[in-house]
Amino acid sequence: MGSIDTTTNASSEIQFASRTPESTITAAQKHLQDHGWAVIPDVLSPEENALVLSHLWAAADKFRKQGDDTFMPILDPNASNIRVFYLMALDKIFRDLIQHPVAVEMVEKVLGDNWLISNFTANIARPGSKSMALHSDQSLVMPEPWTATWAMNVIWCLDDVYLENGATLFIPGSDKWTTREDIPKNARSLLKPFEAKAGSIVLMNGRVWHTSGSNITKDKDRALLFGYYTVPFLRQQVNWTAKMPEEVKKELSQELTEKLGMNVHANMAQVSLLKYLDEVFPPEEHEGGEKLSY
Template sequence: MALNLEEAKAHLREHGWARIPSVLSKEGAAHTLDRLWKAKEASEANGEDTFQPILDPNSANVRVFYLPELDERLRDLLTHPTGIELTQSVLGDKFLVSNFSANIARPGAQSMALHSDQSIVLPEPWQDIWAVNVIWCLTRMTKENGATLYIPGSNRWTRWEDVPPNAPDLLVPFEADAGDIVVLDGRLWHTSGSNVTSDEDRAILFAYYTAPYMRQLVNWTAKLPKELQESLSPELKELLGLSHIGYVVHGDLTYMADKYPKASPSSAPTRGNV
């Protein structure tokens, strides 16, 4: 379902996903895909494995992790206004980049585990949206070439026991064009599809944002070279959690005297550590 931005926000909140068409032009998507393949080569040169048996059944699934380290064009997508606005619509103004990676399903790629993004990082119950995945489609995404499969309505599941035995029968594909984005509620259950084509790659990026009180999957302070960290924009530094102090998301820091002006000073504690 292709939606305008306001419709997409409502659809994301209600159904756990939304697709926005043509966020990148076809040329922009193709250029970004070329940069991704170069990032893959750089990642392997850095000693990173691009096949992860814990995630994928075979090496036809190519994983490229730590994208902010590898390419400026890819980094820029993390602050793209469309992705940011949709994420803010469910997570609020303050959130962090937990991970930013790529999955290229080449012919012969098979499905990974069925999961929700929150289920693998947080204990149940999952009662609210604490994570958002913005999928950047650099190629078209179809059932045949390994489109992400999801279970409609599964964003309402709050426990493992809610996942039914016939879950595989409920999966349907996200189909999208190159340049589209698909935004997922962190509670939506999904998996990668199988690429049954003979000659077509399916290349997507996952910009994974989380509530600021969740620990990030990647410690960007440890991973990114110091000189790269210093070159980043203030916005990206904040999103990556590179600030020396964390967010104060909620709370009332009004002074006691202003908050409770009628209280007697004698009622203040006289002992203890406060």
């Protein structure tokens, strides 16, 4: 993992690394497989978490200064929800964080080795923020039925997250729903919060139905980052070739360039073995003993 600047002209550096015990990873993978979600605590140290949070607020300011709005009425009822998109184009720390070894290990457990980074965004729920629409990520981009998991979120908790300050709300068992007809009329009453300490990650597969929570506190923010990963045959939310600054493109590793879908072949992933016809189906003979000529 590359080093991360702590200031614009950094004199000190920090490096993301996995400190999570393998037993914790294994337990989280099992819970994610069985329930569609899991929580892993202490993926970031307190120092790392504070650094990322400070860079997030700086990124939000930069996002506004370049003419982008942090309030999206199509998503949120009021401006107390601060949305910051294209994080990886705004700051190197987010290009490093999206590749955190714990996150990648969990992604590959769900999606396999062949995946893309669709987006990396922030949702800061300030006091007074309200819930967005109930949805699953896959329901937004593909038709029914949803019978396989083709996307997942790694949610970085930069504040302590709990019901009152706007924890993401989800419906347990909703990852088994395959059509909108499965959504019960009492869906709202089934919502439960993802509660976690700052520095934790919440893993959520693309079939889990969820919404942002309302922040009913007087003075507590709730900052979350959403790393959204998909199988490569789903179109990415962001065209990173168009969005990434040219000076940043030159610094990207070959691996990150590929995971951002920025190579020439972009999303042309190999999802099956491509072997020559003769290797898989050797030429056969006709009943008369004559070999096929094609």
